[in-house]
Amino acid sequence: MKKQLIRESNLQSFCQGNTLYLQPGYILSPGALDKARDLGIKVCRNDEAVGNEHPSAVVAEFASQAMSAGHEFIMPRQSLLGFGCLNKGIERLKSLNCKKVLVVTDAVLNQTGLVGTVTDRFSARGIVSVVYDGTQPNPTTTNVSEGLSILKRHQCDAVVSLGGGSPHDCAKAIALLATNGGEVADYEGVDKSTHPCLPLVAINTTAGTASEMTRFCIITNERSHIKMAIVDQNVTPAIAINDPELMLGMPASLTAATGMDALTHGVEAFLSSSASPVTDAVASKAIKLVAEYLPRAVKDGADREAREQMAYAQYMAGMAFNSGGLGYVHAMAHQLGGVYGLPHGVCNAVLLPHVMMYNLSTSAEKLSDIARYMGCDVYGMDAHNAAVLGIKAVCKLLLEVGVPGGLSELGVKAEDIPLMAINALRDACAATNPRQGTQAEIEQIFKNAL
Numbered sequence: 001m002k003k004q005l006i007r008e009s010n011l012q013s014f015c016q017g018n019t020l021y022l023q024p025g026y027i028l029s030p031g032a033l034d035k036a037r038d039l040g041i042k043v044c045r046n047d048e049a050v051g052n053e054h055p056s057a058v059v060a061e062f063a064s065q066a067m068s069a070g071h072e073f074i075m076p077r078q079s080l081l082g083f084g085c086l087n088k089g090i091e092r093l094k095s096l097n098c099k100k101v102l103v104v105t106d107a108v109l110n111q112t113g114l115v116g117t118v119t120d121r122f123s124a125r126g127i128v129s130v131v132y133d134g135t136q137p138n139p140t141t142t143n144v145s146e147g148l149s150i151l152k153r154h155q156c157d158a159v160v161s162l163g164g165g166s167p168h169d170c171a172k173a174i175a176l177l178a179t180n181g182g183e184v185a186d187y188e189g190v191d192k193s194t195h196p197c198l199p200l201v202a203i204n205t206t207a208g209t210a211s212e213m214t215r216f217c218i219i220t221n222e223r224s225h226i227k228m229a230i231v232d233q234n235v236t237p238a239i240a241i242n243d244p245e246l247m248l249g250m251p252a253s254l255t256a257a258t259g260m261d262a263l264t265h266g267v268e269a270f271l272s273s274s275a276s277p278v279t280d281a282v283a284s285k286a287i288k289l290v291a292e293y294l295p296r297a298v299k300d301g302a303d304r305e306a307r308e309q310m311a312y313a314q315y316m317a318g319m320a321f322n323s324g325g326l327g328y329v330h331a332m333a334h335q336l337g338g339v340y341g342l343p344h345g346v347c348n349a350v351l352l353p354h355v356m357m358y359n360l361s362t363s364a365e366k367l368s369d370i371a372r373y374m375g376c377d378v379y380g381m382d383a384h385n386a387a388v389l390g391i392k393a394v395c396k397l398l399l400e401v402g403v404p405g406g407l408s409e410l411g412v413k414a415e416d417i418p419l420m421a422i423n424a425l426r427d428a429c430a431a432t433n434p435r436q437g438t439q440a441e442i443e444q445i446f447k448n449a450l
Contacts (some may be wrong), residue, residue: 078092094126100157102131103118103129104160104163105133109133115162140219140220144174151174159171162205169211176193176232178197184219189231203243208259211318216231226338227427244310248304248307249301255310265318270283272321272327282316283317287370292375325429327432331428334427351445353398354445358435364383375393
């Protein structure tokens with residue numbers, strides 16, 4: 001079925017008077033839904049009114065997909081992992097027959113010379129590149145607009161992201177808008193795009209986000225200070241490259257934050273209401289590898305074995321959540337990033353044990369499995385006590401790698417919690433948390449994490 005995206009800009013052309021009748025295949029963007037509400041336009045599907053409440057626009061759709069029959073597994077067409085794979089990856093890029101690529105990165109990587117090293121390799125193989133290095137730690141709608149403008153000005157026909165999750169997410173949004181048009185907000189939610197994005201190659205330099213291989217793209221709306229979740233198979237990179245050689249220079253603090261992000265992906269995907277035997281397999285292995293190798297990578301950034309194993313761990317965690325979904329840790333962390341601009345991995349790390357404890361009443365058996373994967377001796381214990389031991393093991397790992405002990409250390413204010421709780425429940429990641437809660441319960445988790 002051909003899809004038709006209704007945006008803010010074209011909303012009224014689809015209306016009949018003060019009513020919008022959604023036909024099969026019509027997709028209403030969150031921005032258009034807000035505009036319809038503001039203009040008093042009644043939205044109907046199958047002769048019934050659709051509530052103009054933004055929370056359900058994203059979360060309910062993601063939940064319905066997550067609970068549909070069967071499971072869907074989405075991966076890059078090609079994935080390269082291991083020391084030295086960058087050169088092979090550049091050959092794969094050349095095979096895409098692109099003439100000029102936009103390299104999306106950040107200023108720090110550009111200043112260190114890493115970007116120049118990679119673009120020199122491009123030039124040696126006849127690939128022309130243009131660099132956009134304005135990506136912020138939490139990429140914004142402005143970052144996307146700036147990058148898209150450069151892409152159009154230089155007539156680039158492919159996009160390469162170089163860095164961690166921030167450049168990857170920014171590049172995904174740029175590549176999507178280049179072929180679909182509109183604004184980033186038009187694609188908030190699940191599979192809102194109608195066309196594949198420009199050819200996209202993701203070169204990863206951190207071991208945590210797995211954005212180089214997922215269909216997830218998180219962009220901060222600067223007006224609302226909300227992180228928008230774009231969950232769309234069309235932003236999945238064509239080629240994902242994980243060369244641990246590029247990760248050897250990561251400082252200990254970044255190694256810890258990104259590593260805990262990977263652990264959170266593994267834990268939340270394992271507990272997800274949309275988990276499957278496939279996602280359980282890769283999530284459990286990812287948890288084991290992070291527990292074993294993250295402390296080594298933080299202690300000695302030049303530990304090649306630890307770096308390589310963490311690269312595999314974060315990739316497998318990405319495989320798990322890309323298909324199985326996430327949970328309240330990410331839904332809540334997105335609010336902290338949107339309001340305070342805090343590092344995503346650090347927010348996940350602080351929230352993780354508190355959300356695990358919240359999920360204990362419904363997920364004790366799986367949490368007890370996580371305890372085993374974390375290396376705990378739970379022989380003879382019942383599921384509840386084993387699960388608690390696993391949560392304590394996560395707390396011990398947080399201390400070992402030097403993550404802040406609470407949100408108050410990060411400047412989070414109690415008065416901001418109610419609004420963040422509301423928006424967390426609206427986040428697409430909330431749909432697959434194993435225990436569905438109320439605003440008051442989310443507020444309490446935030447307070448526990450202070």
